[in-house]
Amino acid sequence: QVQLVQSGAEVKKPGASVKVSCKASGYTFTTYYIHWVRQAPGQGLEWMGIVNPSGGSTSYAQKFQGRVTMTRDTSTSTVYMELSSLRSEDTAVYYCARDSEGTTGSLDYWGQGTLVTVSS
């Protein structure tokens, strides 16, 4: 069965960086793009970007351009999302999710989420 398993919770200081992982299993890793979506406490979902596990190409939301980097490791079927220059407003649960159809599909499978807390 398709599974996306994310790394554990993180606590970071303002100005630091965080790198969250998302390990895929149950399907051919390089066939499906992966999105990253975040959710601040009590708030809605916010799309951050998408990565192609095959070639590594990316597309980021304008809001995160210059601060986010999405990468992948095909040897371990893992994608990564690194967010730099953290501030308190980046405190959120970060989700990875699989795109069902190239880059235009729905997000059909989700990871369990990773809580990132930014606090001095």
Next chain:
Amino acid sequence: QSALTQPASVSGSPGQSITISCTGTSSDVGNYNLVSWYQQHPGKAPKLMIYEVTKRPSGVSNRFSGSKSGNTASLTISGLQAEDEAAYYCCSYAGISTRVFGGGTKLTVL
């Protein structure tokens, strides 16, 4: 890219039907038949309920249906059940691989 507009909350009694609207622009909802809807219970990851405006994934109840007119998409839940109480989010393709989500709607089953 601005978030899609959803009502903050809706409510209904068991057995009733409710509809949640999702308003975007001609650059997202109005330009693509690529609207999806997600259900999220507290503390859980979102779950796909509707894709490509009207399609249901395998395993999702046929009480859930979707539609679209112009720049507004809608999710209808018929025969409301207690377990439908959750937050619902719409999402639209917005070009060049990007997505935009709605602000979310909290459904209360009275």
